[in-house]
Amino acid sequence: MEGPTTYSPNLPATLRATINLPSSKSISNRALLLCALSGPDSSVERMSNCDDTYVMWRALTQRPATVDIMAAGTAMRFMTAYFAICRGEEHTITGTERMRQRPIKVLVDALRQLGADISYVDNEGYPPLHVKGRSLQGGRISLPASVSSQYISALLLVAPTMAQGLTLELVGDIISRPYINMTVSMMRTFGADIEWTDAHTLHVAPHAYLSDVIYPVESDWSAASYWYEMMALTPDAGATITLPWLYKESLQGDSAVSRYFEPLGVHTAYDTEHELVVLTKCADALLPEGQTYELDLIGQPDLAQTLVVTCAMLRRPFRFSGLRSLRIKETDRMAALQTELAKFGIALGIEADDVLYIDSYADGTPHYNGQPIATYHDHRMAMAFAPASMVCEGVQIANPEVVSKSYPRYWEDLEGLG
Numbered sequence: 001m002e003g004p005t006t007y008s009p010n011l012p013a014t015l016r017a018t019i020n021l022p023s024s025k026s027i028s029n030r031a032l033l034l035c036a037l038s039g040p041d042s043s044v045e046r047m048s049n050c051d052d053t054y055v056m057w058r059a060l061t062q063r064p065a066t067v068d069i070m071a072a073g074t075a076m077r078f079m080t081a082y083f084a085i086c087r088g089e090e091h092t093i094t095g096t097e098r099m100r101q102r103p104i105k106v107l108v109d110a111l112r113q114l115g116a117d118i119s120y121v122d123n124e125g126y127p128p129l130h131v132k133g134r135s136l137q138g139g140r141i142s143l144p145a146s147v148s149s150q151y152i153s154a155l156l157l158v159a160p161t162m163a164q165g166l167t168l169e170l171v172g173d174i175i176s177r178p179y180i181n182m183t184v185s186m187m188r189t190f191g192a193d194i195e196w197t198d199a200h201t202l203h204v205a206p207h208a209y210l211s212d213v214i215y216p217v218e219s220d221w222s223a224a225s226y227w228y229e230m231m232a233l234t235p236d237a238g239a240t241i242t243l244p245w246l247y248k249e250s251l252q253g254d255s256a257v258s259r260y261f262e263p264l265g266v267h268t269a270y271d272t273e274h275e276l277v278v279l280t281k282c283a284d285a286l287l288p289e290g291q292t293y294e295l296d297l298i299g300q301p302d303l304a305q306t307l308v309v310t311c312a313m314l315r316r317p318f319r320f321s322g323l324r325s326l327r328i329k330e331t332d333r334m335a336a337l338q339t340e341l342a343k344f345g346i347a348l349g350i351e352a353d354d355v356l357y358i359d360s361y362a363d364g365t366p367h368y369n370g371q372p373i374a375t376y377h378d379h380r381m382a383m384a385f386a387p388a389s390m391v392c393e394g395v396q397i398a399n400p401e402v403v404s405k406s407y408p409r410y411w412e413d414l415e416g417l418g
Contacts, residue, residue: 006372007400007411009389011230012418015239019227021219022407023048023245024252029056029074030183031215033082033157034190036060038209042190045216046245050406063089071096071330071377071405074150076127077107081154084116085161086133092121094128098330098377101126106143107151113141114155114162138162138206142169145200148325149176153183159204160192166204167197174200175325178253178299185251189213219245221254223407224277225306226383228261231279232310233390241279248272253299260295260303263287264310290317292359298322301329305384308337308356312346313366313391319357327353330405331376340385343371344392368392379405386414 028048033056035042047053052072059067059079067083069075076095083091094100105125108118115136121128138159143152152168159166174180184202187194191210197203227241247255248270258268258277267282287293293311297304297320304323311318326333334356338348344366349357366388373388373395375381379402389395403410 006396006398008394008396009386009411009414010418011234011387011390011414014236015230015234015241015417016236017240017417018242018244019413021223021243021245022050022409023217024220024222025050025052025406026074026179026182026220026222027186027217027251028053029078030153030157030186031217032056032060033078034186034209035213035215036082037157037161038190038213039211041212042210043214045214047217048220048406050408051404052406063091065091067091067093069093069095069099071099073099073102073148073330076102076104077148077150077154078157080104080107080118080129080131081111081158083131083133084111084118085136085158087135089133090131091133092128092130094121096377099127104129106147107154110141110143110151110155111136114138114166136162138164138166140167140169142171145170145172145174146324149179152180156180156183156187156194156202156204159194160187160207160209162206165206166202168202168204170200170202173298175298175322176253176301182251182253186215189215218247218250218252219243220406221246221250221252221257222302223383223410225254225257225303226387226407226410228257228266228279229306229310229384229387230390231266231281232261232264233313233387234281235390237281239279239281242276243279244274244276246277247275248277254303256300257303257306260300260307261310263293264314264316287316293318295320296322301325302380304356305333305337305380308348309341309384309388312341312344312348312358313388315361315365317359319355321355323356324354330378331381333378333380336374336376336378336381340373340381343369343373344388345369366392368395370394370396372396372398375399375402377402379403379407383407383410386410
């Protein structure tokens, strides 16, 4: 989005709309890589048009010597694994300043153990990386189960090309398991022989991918979460939001948003015939006044900002756990939420780098102090705080263009409501 450095959402009192959400970037990025691994006759339908998917597509089609993946964490992890198996190719993979501060040592060590030739350009353990492609032997490795699921998915996606395949043991409590299962399901669609041999071990046999898969991408449940937030916050008792191309039986772990917002007064109706969902208000499902809303978001950390801001604007006590990965996202999302909610007079608690909570609210809050909401180069900060304008007038979002990372038309869709 071009123009001013701040944006003030002006959402209407009535909320009636059909919104064509962006396609899932998580699915799009996996599908792009699977197509690259399977051959030129495979393709992706309804591919996401966001920045994160564009940098993947550009890297796979142009294959430059220096690959700038900007702020796309998925692209950094996936392209590191992919270029490691591209025999005879050499690439330097870099990104934004924040990307160069995000650790990647666990993935690099794992790939090296499997035979990859990867070196650090500057700081040990962090991008940029220099990758020399070669044939990988594969074998058996172990990873801490608490690492980013993108590391795990990156290894799994390229595993069928390895001479011995891959047996991957995940030690400890697995975070973001739904994203791993998404990868497993999509790999099977492309013909991979992959299975969970027990609750913590995955085995991938050496086996060529199918060469002619046409893969349609469903809409993004993470993007849908901001419309759930608006439905929860709107004063319009007759509000209706229709969201096409969302599936009840979805590959996306963030489809849990439909369950998580039911106690916040949002009902989801699934129309499987027309492949859409309809959101309406549902006062009967609301939590009792004053009851603390408790959720373990270990499988859906990307929903944390949406849920935190929603509960804060509704003055709902909450306690959300399983959030240790928020510290190493596009920004430190825990600290960012704490800082920005203070602009509404709301004190967000952080416990053991794993829990976000609010036990009670000061009288007169939320009350916006007029300072622009900083977005920290993080798309989800911008999109989660924009609906707060339904409760507090004059909310301003700084650097609104950050939404292009996952939902380029977000502001246009909001403006269309009026």
